[in-house]
Amino acid sequence: MPTATAEPEDPLPLSALQHWAYCPRQCGLIHLEQAFDDNLHTLRGQAVHRQVDQPGMEMRKGLRIERALPVWHDELGLIGKADAVEFEPDGTPYPVEYKHGSRHKAADIAAADDLQLAAQALCLEAMTGHAVAEGALFYASSKRRRVVPITDALREQVRSSAHAIRAMLRQGVLPPPTTDTRRCPNCSLRDRCQPQAWAALQDTGTAVRVFDVDEPDAPA
Amino acid sequence: MQLLNTLYVTLPDSYLRLDNDTLRVVDEDKETRLRVPLHHLQAVVCFGHVGLSAGLMHRLAEGGIALVLLDMNGRFKARLEGETTGNVLLRRAQHRALDDPAFTLQAARAIVAGKLRNQRHVLLRGARDTKDETDRQLLARAAKDLAASQRAVPGAADLDTLRGVEGEAARTYFAGLNRLVRADQRAHFTMDGRTRRPPRDRMNALLSFLYAMWMNDCRSACETAGLDPQLGLLHALRPGRAALALDLMEEFRPLADRLALTLVNRAQLSEADFETREGGAVLLCGDARKAVVTAYQERKKDLLTHPLLAESIPVGLVPLVQARLLARHLRGEAAGYVPFQMR
Numbered sequence A: 001m002p003t004a005t006a007e008p009e010d011p012l013p014l015s016a017l018q019h020w021a022y023c024p025r026q027c028g029l030i031h032l033e034q035a036f037d038d039n040l041h042t043l044r045g046q047a048v049h050r051q052v053d054q055p056g057m058e059m060r061k062g063l064r065i066e067r068a069l070p071v072w073h074d075e076l077g078l079i080g081k082a083d084a085v086e087f088e089p090d091g092t093p094y095p096v097e098y099k100h101g102s103r104h105k106a107a108d109i110a111a112a113d114d115l116q117l118a119a120q121a122l123c124l125e126a127m128t129g130h131a132v133a134e135g136a137l138f139y140a141s142s143k144r145r146r147v148v149p150i151t152d153a154l155r156e157q158v159r160s161s162a163h164a165i166r167a168m169l170r171q172g173v174l175p176p177p178t179t180d181t182r183r184c185p186n187c188s189l190r191d192r193c194q195p196q197a198w199a200a201l202q203d204t205g206t207a208v209r210v211f212d213v214d215e216p217d218a219p220a
Numbered sequence B: 001m002q003l004l005n006t007l008y009v010t011l012p013d014s015y016l017r018l019d020n021d022t023l024r025v026v027d028e029d030k031e032t033r034l035r036v037p038l039h040h041l042q043a044v045v046c047f048g049h050v051g052l053s054a055g056l057m058h059r060l061a062e063g064g065i066a067l068v069l070l071d072m073n074g075r076f077k078a079r080l081e082g083e084t085t086g087n088v089l090l091r092r093a094q095h096r097a098l099d100d101p102a103f104t105l106q107a108a109r110a111i112v113a114g115k116l117r118n119q120r121h122v123l124l125r126g127a128r129d130t131k132d133e134t135d136r137q138l139l140a141r142a143a144k145d146l147a148a149s150q151r152a153v154p155g156a157a158d159l160d161t162l163r164g165v166e167g168e169a170a171r172t173y174f175a176g177l178n179r180l181v182r183a184d185q186r187a188h189f190t191m192d193g194r195t196r197r198p199p200r201d202r203m204n205a206l207l208s209f210l211y212a213m214w215m216n217d218c219r220s221a222c223e224t225a226g227l228d229p230q231l232g233l234l235h236a237l238r239p240g241r242a243a244l245a246l247d248l249m250e251e252f253r254p255l256a257d258r259l260a261l262t263l264v265n266r267a268q269l270s271e272a273d274f275e276t277r278e279g280g281a282v283l284l285c286g287d288a289r290k291a292v293v294t295a296y297q298e299r300k301k302d303l304l305t306h307p308l309l310a311e312s313i314p315v316g317l318v319p320l321v322q323a324r325l326l327a328r329h330l331r332g333e334a335a336g337y338v339p340f341q342m343r
Helices: A014-022 A024-031 A040-051 A107-128 A152-171 A195-201 A204-209 B054-062 B088-098 B101-129 B133-152 B159-180 B183-189 B202-224 B243-265 B286-301 B315-330
Strands: A064-073 A078-087 A093-099 A134-139 A144-149 B005-009 B015-019 B022-026 B032-037 B041-047 B066-070 B076-080 B274-276 B282-284 B303-306 B311-314
Touching: A014 A024, A014 A078, A014 A107, A014 A152, A024 A152, A064 A107, A078 A107, A093 A107, A107 A134, A107 A144, A107 A152, A195 A204, A195 B315, B005 B286, B015 B054, B041 B202, B054 B066, B054 B076, B066 B202, B076 B202, B088 B101, B088 B315, B101 B133, B101 B159, B101 B243, B133 B159, B159 B243, B183 B202, B183 B243, B202 B243, B202 B282, B202 B286, B202 B315, B243 B286, B243 B315, B282 B286, B286 B315, B303 B315, B311 B315
Parallel strands: A093 A134, B005 B041, B041 B066
Antiparallel strands: A064 A078, A078 A093, A134 A144, B015 B022, B022 B032, B066 B076, B274 B282, B303 B311
16 A cells, blocks of 8 residues: 555544444444445435425424534544534524434434434534534434433543544454344344354354365265 | 346347336337336346347446346346446455465365365265165265365365366266256256357256356356456456356356256256257257246245355345355455355
C-alpha cells in the first residue's frame, strides 16, 4: 500500500454507530464489505422513513421543524441525516428519529437507537452552538415517543464507538459475530455473515478434517 | 435465503422484451409465450439465437439480474455486466493469495479433496444400491482407489503433482461411473473416459451440458460474493477463463454426474436424444436440452442440510454459500477452505 501523505478519512455515516451497537460484524459487513441485503426489517425501516412526512406523525405544535436535515461533526468525523429536528423558540435543536417497531424493544437493542440519536445531538451541538440536552425516538408501531436524555455516558459511547469503528476500517478485519445470538434471526445480513459457519471455522480441526477419508470402504 | 429463478430461453428465434416490470417472451410468430415478473428473476440465460430489447437489457443491468448468452450447446459466449459490485479489498486479498504459493497450494488441495470425497461418495452409494455382485465389487474397488487418491492430496508437493492426483482419480471414477448406468442403458451410455471439446459419446455430451449450467451458476456465485471469477487457485490463469469459478465448481461435479445418471436411468433421455456428427462429435438435441434444463432447475429446488450452516437450504444456493466461505478464507477469516460435502 502506498503511504504518502495520510489521506483524510471519510466521515462515518451515523447509521454505522447503530450497526456497531447492534453487532460489530454487521457494521463491518456494511461499511467494510459494502454488503447490504434487504430483509423484512430493513424494508419496514424504509417504509417508516417514507412515512415521516405523513400526517398523523406526532410533532409538537408551533415549533419549526426541519426534516431530513443534513448533520455532521468534523472533529468526530461523523455525517448523516436527521429524520426531523424541532427547533425551540430560542433556537435549541431537538432531534426526533423515526424507528419501525414498538417502543418496548429489548433494552440492549433500544440502546443502539439511543446511540444514533445521541450522535445526532452531538452533531447539532457542533453545528449550532446550542447545547442539546435531550431528543426523542418515535416508534411507528406504538405511535409514541420515547424521550432520551443525552447523558455524558451516551456522549462518551458515541466517541468510543466512532473510534472503534475507525480502527476496524483501518485494519480491514471483519469482527466476529455478536455473542448475543438472539439478534441474528432478525439481521438482514445473516446469510452473508454465516454466524454458524463462523463458529465451526474457529475450530482448528475443521480445516484439517477436509482431508479425512470419512466414509468407510464398502465390504469387498 | 431466497432462491430466485433463472429463466433459460431455449426457443430458437424468440425475442425478449420489457413490459412494465415484466419480461415477455415472444416467439417468431409474434405470439407471447411467457411473462415473468422481473422481481422473481436472478438471471436470464439465452441459448443460441435469441433476441432482446435494449430496454430490457437496461432494466436487467439496473436490477442486478444477470444476462448470460450461451451457444446452442451451452458454451459461454457473453454476459451483460452491470456496475462493478465486487469489493476491491476482497480482490486484493485474492491477488495476495495468488502471490503466496503455500496458501494457493493448500487451498487447491482443499478444493481437490472436496471433489474426490464427493466422487467417492457417489461410487460408495452406488455400491450399496446395486443388486449386481460384479458391479458392487468393481464399485467398491474404485472407491478404495479413490480413498488412496484422497490420502495423497495433503502431501501433494505442488500444483502439478496435485493435478496429477486429481487426473488419476478422475480416470478411476469415470470408469466406475459406467457401472452406475442401468444395465439395459449401458449399450448407449458407456463412456470411454471423460472427453470434451467436443464430447465423443452420449454420456460425455450430457455431462458437458450439465457442467456448463453449473459453471454459469458458480460464476454468478463468485460475482455475488464479490470475488473475481478469473483469479483461480487450482486452475491456472488464462485470459478469459473463469478459473476461480472452475475451482468452485469442482466439488459440485459429482452432483451434476448424479443428475446425469438419474436422467439416463429413469429413461428420461434415450439414444435418440443425441446426434452423432461426422467424425465422432456427439451433441444433445434441442428438445432433450430443454428436458435437461428443466431437470436441473428442479434439482436446484431440492433442500439439503449444509454441514457448516446447520440449516436446510436449496441446492441452487450452495454455490453462493461456498463462494462466501471461500471469500472468508481468502480474507484470512477461516483457517482453510471447507468444500461442500454430499450426504
